[in-house]
Amino acid sequence: MSVVSNSVDSAAPPNPRALLAAERAQSKFDPATMNYFLETSKETSDTIKEFVQQLERDPIMNPGAKQYELTKEQQRVVTARRIARLAQYAETQNDPTFQGLRASIMSVFDPQVGTRLGVNLGLFIGCVRGNGTKDQYDYWYKQKETGYVRGIYGCFGMTELAHGSNVAGLETTATFDEKTDEFIINTPHIGATKWWIGGAAHSSTHCSVYARLIVKGEDYGVKTFVVPLRDANHNLMPGVAVGDIGAKMGRDGIDNGWIQFSSVRIPRFFMLQKFCKVTAEGDVTLPPLEQLSYSALLGGRVSMVMDSYRWSAKAVTVALRYAVCRRQFKSKSQADGSETQLINYPLHQRRLFPFLAQAIVFSAGSWKLEHTFNEVLDTLDKAVETNDMKRIFASIDAMKSLFLDSAALKSTGTWLTAECIDQCRQSCGGHGYSSYSGFGKSYNDWVVQCTWEGDNSVLAMSVGKPVIKAVVAVLEKGAKEKGSLSFLNNAAKYDNDEIVFSNTSDLLDFSNVLRAIEVLITRIGIQGAKVVADNGGNFDSVGAPSLAIAKLKAHHYFLEEFHRRLQSNEYKELNPYLELIGKLYCASNVIEKFAGDFLTYNVIPGSVAREITNVTLPALCAEVRKNVVAYTDAFQFSDSMLNSSLGKYDGDVYENYYNTVKTLNPPENHKAPYSAEFEAALNRGPLDARERYEKGAEVAAIFV
Amino acid sequence: MSVVSNSVDSAAPPNPRALLAAERAQSKFDPATMNYFLETSKETSDTIKEFVQQLERDPIMNPGAKQYELTKEQQRVVTARRIARLAQYAETQNDPTFQGLRASIMSVFDPQVGTRLGVNLGLFIGCVRGNGTKDQYDYWYKQKETGYVRGIYGCFGMTELAHGSNVAGLETTATFDEKTDEFIINTPHIGATKWWIGGAAHSSTHCSVYARLIVKGEDYGVKTFVVPLRDANHNLMPGVAVGDIGAKMGRDGIDNGWIQFSSVRIPRFFMLQKFCKVTAEGDVTLPPLEQLSYSALLGGRVSMVMDSYRWSAKAVTVALRYAVCRRQFKSKSQADGSETQLINYPLHQRRLFPFLAQAIVFSAGSWKLEHTFNEVLDTLDKAVETNDMKRIFASIDAMKSLFLDSAALKSTGTWLTAECIDQCRQSCGGHGYSSYSGFGKSYNDWVVQCTWEGDNSVLAMSVGKPVIKAVVAVLEKGAKEKGSLSFLNNAAKYDNDEIVFSNTSDLLDFSNVLRAIEVLITRIGIQGAKVVADNGGNFDSVGAPSLAIAKLKAHHYFLEEFHRRLQSNEYKELNPYLELIGKLYCASNVIEKFAGDFLTYNVIPGSVAREITNVTLPALCAEVRKNVVAYTDAFQFSDSMLNSSLGKYDGDVYENYYNTVKTLNPPENHKAPYSAEFEAALNRGPLDARERYEKGAEVAAIFV
DSSP states (O other): OEEESSSSSSOOOHHHHHHHHHHHHHHHOOOHHHHHTTTHHHHHHHHHHHHHHHHHHHHOOOGGGGGOOHHHHHHHHHHHHHHHHHHHHHHHHTTTOOOOHHHHHHHHHOOOHHHHHIIIIIIHHHHHHHHOOHHIIOOOOOOOGGGGTTTTTEEEEEEEOSSSSGGGOOOEEEEETTTTOOOOOOOOOOSSEEEEETTTTTTTTTEEEEEEETTTHHHHHHHHEEEEEEESSOOTTTTEEEEEEBBBBBTTOOOEEEEEESSSSEEEGGGGSSSSSEEOOEEEOOOOOOGGGHHHHHHHHHHHHHHHHHHHHHHHHHHHHHHHOEEEEETTTTTTSSSEEGSSSSSHHHHHHHHHHHHHHHHHHHHHHHHHHHHHHHHHHHHHHOOOHHHHHHHHHHHHHHHHHHHHHHHHHHHHHHHHHHHHHHHHHHGGGGGSHHHHHHHHHHHGTTTTTSSSHHHHHHHHHHHHHHHHHHHHHOOOOOOOGGGGHHHHHHHHOOOSSSOOGGGGGHHHHHHHHHHHHHHHHHHHHHHHTTTOOOOOGHHHHHHHHHHHHHHHHHHHHHHHHHOSOOGGGGHHHHHHHHHIIIIIIEEEEHHHHHHTTTTSSSSHHIIIIIIIHHHHHHHTTTHHHHHTTTTTHHHHOOTTSSSOTTTHHHHHHHHHHHSSTTTTTOOOHHHHHHHHTOOOOOHHTTTTTSHHHHHHHHOO | EEEESSESSSOOOOOOHHHHHHHHTSSSSSSHHHHHHHSSSSSHHHHHHHHHHHHHTTTTTTTTTGGOOOHHHHHHHHHHHHHHHHHHHHTTOOOOOOOOOHHHHHHHHHHHHHHHHHHHHHHIIHHHHHHHHHHHHIIIIITTTGGGGGOOOOOOOOOOOOOOOGGGGGGEEEEEETTTTTEEEEEEGGGGEEEEEEETTTOSSSSEEEEEEETTTEEEEEEEEEEBHHHHHHHHTTTTTEEOOOBBBSSTTSSOEEEEESSSEEGGGGGGSOEEETTTTTOOOOOOEEEEEHHHHHHHHHHHHHHHHHHHHHHHHHHHHEEEEEEEEOOOOOTTTEEEEEESSHHHHHHHHHHHHHHHHHHHHHHHHHHHHHHHHHHHHHHHHOOOOOOOOHHHHHHHHHHHHHHHHHHHHHHHHHHHHHHHHHGGGGGGGGGSSSSSHHHHHGGGGTTSSSHHHHHHHHHHOOOOOOOHHHHHHOOOOGGGGHHHHHHHSSSSSOOSSOOGGGHHHHHHHHHHHHHHHHHHHHHHHHHHHHHOGGGGHHHHHHHHHHHHHHHHHHHHHHHHHHHTSSOGGGGGHHHHHHHIIIIIIIITHHHHHHTTTTOOOOHHHIIIIIIIIHHHHHHHHHHHHHHHTTTOOOOHHHOOSSSSSTTTTHHHHEEEEHHHTTTTTTSSOOOOHHHHHHHHOHHHHTTTTTTTHHHHHHHO
């Protein structure tokens, strides 16, 4: 009766490993080559693998499942230790930046390390680079060896307790004292306490402080200053109070803190003065565009779009592997009498495949945005160095486009990734709730991306306003839009209620879907303009349509770039599989998701929506199903990157999960440390004895 | 220059407290009376307050903000301690149940206690009650004093590692041994390991085990058995292996575990035999409906609908109070030059007010479902006691309706509540990410409700199937549906593509919205039936439409009961304010949310959808805005229930938050425990020294 293999079994156990192997055996394309497409080249793909190999073999760097058991205090220690370790890699590899690709990979491998270091090298240094002169940047970044995490550790002092999104409303003051040629940094009241400052509680020696420049009693608005927080012995400078802001929903490994400045004096030359200058006499030169000083945030937004691609890919890899390995419920269609694999349920495909498409389509747009960002910033830096005003203003135009695109992409990308992680967790049923699945920590670490460095709703609203204004300008003033809003020049053509696409087949063509989005944005914009007019020009009244516009704009960007990349793809053999994913994205993530809008604004008729939902999508999903494991393998995540008991490469989900559980929670501890107390409560004596028999008949007799 | 109040300020701090007070001063209805409506009566409202008062004053029971700092191990200790404390209340108040109202309140006050105790009193005892004879129930529940948490502590052994949703597929065996008149409980392989069992790791002495009944080699399917896990000294019984399943996304205070049985023998009378019996000779009587043995889960589902109401209310109270207190960005409309309160942004209203409406409308349906459940179960118990087969079958009919309704309501309610908590967190911006806001733990504790005791997708699919079948039966066989599906008898009338409501004003009437939902369900059902037919009768093909049907069915139930309650409301003065909420629910939570479906199936035209989005909803929100604080106060949560620094009654958000942060993270700890290690890394010597100068010029000279 018993089956003896690695254990004594009374019946044959499930064999999920075989299911995953069978999928791989029948895959029609090479996942490694697909990764070249996703990461833009073989070279980049290889660089990533080299870096991950270093990380996963390094005993300090590799988090493993144990990471899910750490307390807040333990997470902070290991995070600090890993930063110190990474700094050694930076030194010996002569790569001081850890920005770009390595930072992006680090953020997936261990997001706490990614962010805690990113606050220093991305935000603090980003602020110095964006707002400081070349000399200031060279001093604070290179001379001080900040890139190697030596001597100084910076934090980014923007947000305050009472001001986050409204940076222009910050209340910390930097008052110029002509007598001593110093600025006096001061926190006027509790609301202006710097808050959420990553690294402030324990790590940072310096802070790039956003404060109102006050000269001779005049308020020149928010500018940036480097303010030392701790001395070389890591003791707090006089006038600097910091505190730990404590437990968070996620990323507990980062020592976010609060800072209050009480008349802290810094030399005038600690002001970052690429665009804004104050002379010893108190003469002030202001920047050509206030937004220029927020460019440090721009880098963060751009990297979060890349994070959206990688984190979507990570979550969906685990969920799809699990879906292949897990069987539940018998079905007539299963000839051998075994239960159906989750992946074979059409609903399961409809739940997960759109997120697979999301990850793949996002990759193209993420890389494009990053390239554009680097280009614009380099051009601006060079223009400023040579004081070429014409090129400075050209760069500012490009920067404005970048603000719009990155706002749309960051908000939409991070929201959809949160949804992806959550849906992937749910698709693994109860087991998705185990910390060892990785989903819980992923979600908790992730969702802050929807609020930091530009709250998503605020960002999305900032996209709607220029679009609506541009629609009005085109329709009423015959304006010609440039760049990413140029499609609005067709506004007059779509300023009506006519159906644009009446055949479903039209909508499986990328160009048509792009045009459908353009028409929809145009019509929402026209309607929005009317609402604004009805509300006395108040754009607050079009928050909801602005949200829709921002999301649609993001999909347009992602899809357009994915389409372009397909056309120039050197690995042509992959195109059928990529086109299929693109079609699924069009049908599901765009048309079905925004069906309410497409129908409300008559871009498509109900019959098309019905066909897409009931016919097109199931058919596309069935096609994707055939190579589903190859698609996920194409992300080329090793087990250390995924860090999930449910999604390991071998597919042996039950053994892997059970072994992780047993290793981290040894079964010999079947009595809890608090067991004696619990047992005593469970086996407590009778109530009347514990009440000293005071309510009993004998006492009653005395009192009666 | 300085303002001295409780601290020295250089400028006037924000005064959020005044903003909340101003709202209360102008409220048009009494929140306390509104609570009578929400909780069905003044009596219930008062009972809740008494219980909360006991809890919040009790030093063991009140979690406070400190709860957010506890490690997993600490959470388990305090949870166990609180259960012991609650048991004392139960004893002295002669209330052994802690089911119903008290359990529901406990689940909001401290969900870990609610669940860890609920597994014992709700699931274990629920299983004994649902599947055992009256004598068995009396013995295990009353005689053993389980209700007072004395002597025994039960857990619920249903789920296995490889089987969750498919209960009929469980693989643990209970083989009858005629020779000894015993059952042998056995775990055949790793996949059949009981998994996720709340209380198994450390607390439980007994388990209600779901196992396949095997008699004389024949498999009779899954039945229920009481199996002792630990002896009176809390040591594991022979043949019983348990383990801790470790860290979870939330609810770490519950000691979920796994159990493996290796030929564990129990007496025949430990089988629960209300419906299913095995004689000493091995003759088996089977139950009239297999689902009857899952009725213990039904109680859980019903209570999760009530939880959905309470948790939605809790999250939205915090978010709306914060929205009143928080200002961000200046607006021309603000005459005094101060920044705009978040609550005054139309987008903020559109984000949050639908969740306010959700909480209020859910209350009515939750209470109805609970009453129906108790009624059906009592009737069934009485019928079984008197062996009245006619009434047993009548009860089974009612039970089937209850399975359908509770599946729709549990899945939709818990999903929407997860969305509510998440959106409320995001609406508080960065501060929502602080643990002290309460949102993070709420979300993490909550979302398991979407998967346990019936995975939401599986439950939703279980609603779609009977609806689609009923549509076919009505249309093709002239069948007459009863009960909650009777509206489908009008199917023929709507089996077309005609617009049903062409005026927006029609849709502000509850009856019309109910009818619109009915038409939509009917048409999705008709379309679904075609898809099923095209797929050879396979209902797996209609997973997606089934999901839509389940959600719409739930909204129909909630709205219908809310409408009924309004008509019989004894506090008539509240009706205008409740009607407004109902209209918002119709326009936003139903029509706008399902606009894609309503338009696809031509229930309403695009023009109506456009008007609702652009005109109706902003207008309704503006009305709700006027009494927004009164609506949230109507939930009557004290600060201890909310346990949020951002949502306290006084509205002093910045002081409250800052004080919590400082109390739990004393600023004197400005050097971390690991600071020396971090400082050493930051101030490490130069690289060439650490490399022992091996790469330097001197060594090079030797080697060259």
